[in-house]
Amino acid sequence: MTVTLQRIHTSDFLTWIDQSCAEYVGDLLAQGRSHEEARRIAVESMARSFPDGTQNPGNEVFHVMNEADEAVGYLWIGQDVTTDPGAWWVWDVLINADQRGQGYGRTAMLLGEEYARTQGAHSLGLSVFGFNTGARGLYESLGYETTSVKMLKKLD
DSSP: OOOEEEEOOHHHHHHHHHHHHHHHHHHHHHTTOOHHHHHHHHHHHHHHHOTTSSOOTTEEEEEEEOTTSOEEEEEEEEEOSSSOTTEEEEEEEEEOGGGTTSSHHHHHHHHHHHHHHHTTOSEEEEOOOTTOHHHHHHHHHTTOOOOOOOOOOOOO
16 A cells, blocks of 8 residues: 655645544544534644744645545644753544544554654654554554643533
């Protein structure tokens, strides 16, 4: 299987922001947030990362391309918000639902690691929602270690 990362075109960027934002809203809803709160968090997150609505240095968004040169998902990777320029972060990775389980996510992560190394990264972190057991298993199999756990108990 040949998988590549292709930098997203400027003409596709606003559509990607909308898609990524919608995915994030869905995850926050699954976590128990209200629709209003989820939407606010997602929109504010995108505005912080892409204040002009365009890609900027330190944030790279790639289409994950299959062997037929079709986009099967995306990877957003960039510098962490810490003061350490060698700390990088996977901000978002998504493989289209009908393409999951074929190795695209694993390969995209490995290609993302390779890209980060070429940019001077010495570490690559990520966050994953607790309910996303498939992604958690993938990340653990790639050598990512749990560094913190956030827990919540609903009281209503």
